[in-house]
Amino acid sequence: MSAGQIHALIPAAGRGSRFGGSVLKQYLPVCGKAVIVHALKVLQHHPLISGITVVLAENDRWFEAAVGPLATAVGTVTGGATRAQSVTNGLRFIAQRHPATEWVLIHDAARPCLPPDCLDQLLEKGMRQTDGGILAIPVGDTLKCAGQDQEIAATVDRRELWAAQTPQLFPLSELSEAMDAAQQQGRELTDEASAMEFAGFRPRLIMGSAANIKITSPGDLDLVEAWLSRLSNLPRVQQA
Ligand code: CTP
Ligand code: MG
Numbered sequence: 001m002s003a004g005q006i007h008a009l010i011p012a013a014g015r016g017s018r019f020g021g022s023v024l025k026q027y028l029p030v031c032g033k034a035v036i037v038h039a040l041k042v043l044q045h046h047p048l049i050s051g052i053t054v055v056l057a058e059n060d061r062w063f064e065a066a067v068g069p070l071a072t073a074v075g076t077v078t079g080g081a082t083r084a085q086s087v088t089n090g091l092r093f094i095a096q097r098h099p100a101t102e103w104v105l106i107h108d109a110a111r112p113c114l115p116p117d118c119l120d121q122l123l124e125k126g127m128r129q130t131d132g133g134i135l136a137i138p139v140g141d142t143l144k145c146a147g148q149d150q151e152i153a154a155t156v157d158r159r160e161l162w163a164a165q166t167p168q169l170f171p172l173s174e175l176s177e178a179m180d181a182a183q184q185q186g187r188e189l190t191d192e193a194s195a196m197e198f199a200g201f202r203p204r205l206i207m208g209s210a211a212n213i214k215i216t217s218p219g220d221l222d223l224v225e226a227w228l229s230r231l232s233n234l235p236r237v238q239q240a
Helices: 035-044 063-073 083-097 116-126 172-184 192-198 220-233
Strands: 005-012 049-056 075-078 101-106 133-138 143-146 152-156 162-171 204-207
Touching (some): 005 083, 035 063, 049 063, 049 083, 049 101, 083 101, 101 172, 116 204, 162 172, 162 192
Parallel strands (some): 049 075
Antiparallel strands (some): 101 162, 133 162
């Protein structure tokens, strides 16, 4: 595959129902900046990423204040009721406004601790084939399947299981078609790789990091703060 232009897409139109609170989780301040700003900064300074589009909720009133001058460096588009709809709106916008885009890199606004070396690995390995790739980590815990009364119904063999993260990298046109087809078929999508899988592609699993957590509930904030302080003290070359 040729390198082609890579455009980053940040879905940030969620309502954070599991997190709760009066400020949306993507706009909470952590280590002096809003969560979404941490997510944007890693991508903004990457030499292979040609532009960034952020998907915002229709009634969003916080983005510009939260990101400050960075707001002028990114495009914005309105999202939908589900993450898949938000991403689909973003993909259409990128195809129209940035027609030279070949690859799209999708990254959750709520994942502020992406190590730059993981991003490099994903870009290098994911672009080698049209199937693309995602960051993920092998599952470490023993997994149990719950029965109706929360009794253990089975132990799941975890040896081949990985937990998916973002960013996820795919060719723009293949992903757009795959997302449209999956939604037309009424499939529930929890990430973009699933749409590609339904369309017959086999995206690569590329080693992510325990640091790259998604903020889901308030308990995640302490962990994010700890990782952000640690990452900011690490030299750029450290991860294998
Ligand atoms: N997202 C989006 N549009 C939606 C739903 C989610 O752009 N309709 C974005 C979120 O803003 C977030 C990312 O997708 O950056 C991951 O979603 P998640 O962690 O589930 O966030 P929320 O949907 O906001 O949280 P919850 O599911 O608890 O409501
Ligand atoms: Mg959600």
